[in-house]
Amino acid sequence: MSDGAEPTDTSTTQRAGQRLAGAVKKAAGAVTGNDTLRAEGELQGERADAEKDAQRAEAEARQKREEAEAEARAEELRVERERLAAEDARSEREDRAEAERRAREQRIEAETAQREQAVSQTARAREQAARRDEAAAVQERGEAESRVRDEEQRAEEARRTARTLEQVEEEDR
Template sequence: MADSADPSDTSKAGRAGERLAGAVKKAAGSVVGNDALRAEGELQSEKADATKEAQRAEAQAEQKREEAEAEARAEELRVERERLAAEDTRQEREERAEADRQTEAQRAEAETARKQESVSQATRAREQETRRDEVEAVRERGEAETRVRDEEARAEQARGAARTLEKVEEEQR
């Protein structure tokens, strides 16, 4: 499966496909005794897991960036309040600064609450997606293992039939 340019573009289906392909290669490698194919399957499954983990880390980094930006904005507002306060009398400065602090605190609290809720929703969605991916991967692995067992049984039947034919041919000679 081709790597996309941006890891965030990797879809759930793509990761599930990578995991399934890895499981199939691993199973096939184990069945035929091909360690390289089995290792390739393990690597492919690990790659899908690493992609998912990278996306989680990217989301956490984005949250940290947003928090830093909010802090920078709060600092800019604080500096502006101090400049304005220097222009007014002491009493006016104190009244204005207090009103600004309360307004900014309320705005910052509201913005923080909104961002936290947004991050919580995104986290819950990612966790649900992860659980669905895991269930799907387990189901797909079970199906793949069933197909492998079926193929092994058919191969054993074919070998038995071949042995029977060889015995018949030997008896006819």
């Protein structure tokens, strides 16, 4: 058949009819001595056989074409699966890299916060120490000023006592 379809019962019947007609013509040509009729019969039988062979070859070619198409589809599916797997792997790597980057940023932020807190605590401790030192210095100054006043008062008393003693001595002389 020339349309590429499977051989049908009709085409098989037609070929059998052509083969039979060819065999009858061949036999008739042999019996009658008509070489043209005999050759026509042989040719008709060969044509029927050639059509059968052509249809068989066409069916085999169609089957191979379908198998090749199926293999090509399977290969396309395999390639698509590999592409999707590679895309998934790339996406997973990117997600993992992003997660690692976020974790690193969080770790850096936490370390920075700890350092800032330590610096702040150190600054507060230094401020407190400075205030304590200042308060101690103020207290020491107050105590020193008090001691100076006491010493000045004693010195003044000693001067008065010395003047009094000098006056007494002058009077005794």
